[in-house]
Amino acid sequence: xxxxxxxxxxxxxxxxxxxxxxxxxxxxxxxxxxxxxxxxxxxxxxxxxxxxxxxxxxxxxxxxxxxxxxxxxxxxxxxxxxxxxxxxxxxxxxxxxxxxxxxxxxxxxxxxxxxxxxxxxxxxxxxxxxxxxxxxxxxxxxxxxxxxxxxxxxxxxxxxxxxxxxxxxxxxxxxxxxxxxxxxxxxxx
Ligand SMILES: [Fe+2]
Numbered sequence: 458x459x460x461x462x463x464x465x466x467x468x469x470x471x472x473x474x475x476x477x478x479x480x481x482x483x484x485x486x487x488x489x490x491x492x493x494x495x496x497x498x499x500x501x502x503x504x505x506x507x508x509x510x511x512x513x514x515x516x517x518x519x520x521x522x523x524x525x526x527x528x529x530x531x532x533x534x535x536x537x538x539x540x541x542x543x544x545x546x547x548x549x550x551x552x553x554x555x556x557x558x559x560x561x562x563x564x565x566x567x568x569x570x571x572x573x574x575x576x577x578x579x580x581x582x583x584x585x586x587x588x589x590x591x592x593x594x595x596x597x598x599x600x601x602x603x604x605x606x607x608x609x610x611x612x613x614x615x616x617x618x619x620x621x622x623x624x625x626x627x628x629x630x631x632x633x634x635x636x637x638x639x640x641x642x643x644x645x646x
Contacts, residue, residue: 460583466510469578474572475515475526481508481565482646488562491545493555498608500602501562507598508580521587537565552617559610568604573599580646 485508491510519526541561549557573596580588 461476463579464583467576467583468522469529470572470576470579471515471518471522472526472529473531474569474576475512475519476510476529477531477569477572478508478515480531480534480538482512484541487545488541488558491554492558493551494609494613497555497558497613500605500609504602507602511595511598514595519589520555521585533568534565536570537560537561540564552613555613556610556617559606559613562604563606563610566599568608569599570596572601 469606482505484500485505489498489505492498492501516526517645541558542559543555544554547554547557577592577596580586588635
């Protein structure tokens with residue numbers, strides 16, 4: 458492949474990631490708000506701060522390239538965020554909702570890991586060593602976030618199972634309360 462074409466493709470992929478990260482900056486506060494567990498909410502809030510840093514690293518790369526980061530819409534991220542919003546709108550409560558949110562968040566992480574893996578390989582081929590080191594830092598943070606989510610899922614999934622068992626024995630009044638709480642969250646999201 459001619460170097461110039463690979464460079465164009467590289468810039469295209471970076472623009473896609475830039476748009477994806479910016480979409481995520483908007484979506485993560487909604488996911489944090491919808492989270493039931495404090496740990497999960499903190500995790501989303503922490504990742505929001507990291508994500509802002511990912512946007513900045515991409516801006517640094519674009520500056521070095523002398524290109525604008527704008528001009529692409531990441532349809533993949535749009536779809537993943539859409540699915541995350543659908544999860545928030547579902548009637549799942551408590552740990553079950555959290556388990557669903559983790560599933561949506563991990564899809565996002567895996568998508569980003571794939572995207573950054575691609576641009577890292579392109580940057581290496583193009584000899585852009587400074588870009589490679591910036592991309593590696595972001596890639597590492599995405600992987601760590603994914604691992605943290607896996608650990609959280611182990612706790613939350615077992616809570617979700619016991620809540621579901623308890624729920625079967627609960628009276629109608631308390632389950633109605635849960636539903637109402639979920640609905641108010643829905644409106645906020
Ligand atoms: Fe990111």
